[in-house]
Amino acid sequence: AQSVSQHNHHVILSEAASLELGCNYSYGGTVNLFWYVQYPGQHLQLLLKYFSGDPLVKGIKGFEAEFIKSKFSFNLRKPSVQWSDTAEYFCAVREGKLIFGQGTELSVKP
């Protein structure tokens, strides 16, 4: 069955630190990949997406993600986090149906 796994449940960083959140999925066919963010009190918003082409995709607010097909991974990165990046981050995979990971809560200390 298709599944999405996010390795970190809660990450705490200081401002200006670099961020990498892991995401692995189980399905081996052609998939669409997404990262969504949920700021406190707000609805889920798209950060970035991968459908095809360049495996390094850039999203909003300085986020990027790299699709590594051989590792079934789509990790999210940001070189320097800000306090305003405090939120919950969800990886999602679509092959037919759209499935989400468990989420990673990011806390950035000022």
Added chain:
Amino acid sequence: EAGVAQSPRYKIIEKRQSVAFWCNPISGHATLYWYQQILGQGPKLLIQFQNNGVVDDSQLPKDRFSAERLKGVDSTLKIQPAKLEDSAVYLCASSLHIGEAFFGQGTRLTVV
């Protein structure tokens, strides 16, 4: 463009009562999703529609949950009877056939 509209925003009911949620997707979006998000967990797909047909409802507890999307536009999700463990945020999202999903604000259900 207008976003995904959901109502109500909050609902408190007693166990064994019934409840219904409504969703109006973004105009032109053929795909509509209902998710259940329990505190501290990721959204769990309950049902996915393509126009007014069901793509997947494998995680929908069909003994108590039902959903419909008449005319391939707006949708309702019903729970009857509700259990304590149904307390969650119910999210509706929509997308074009190929494209990212756009989410509504959700309905927070508390079953007491």
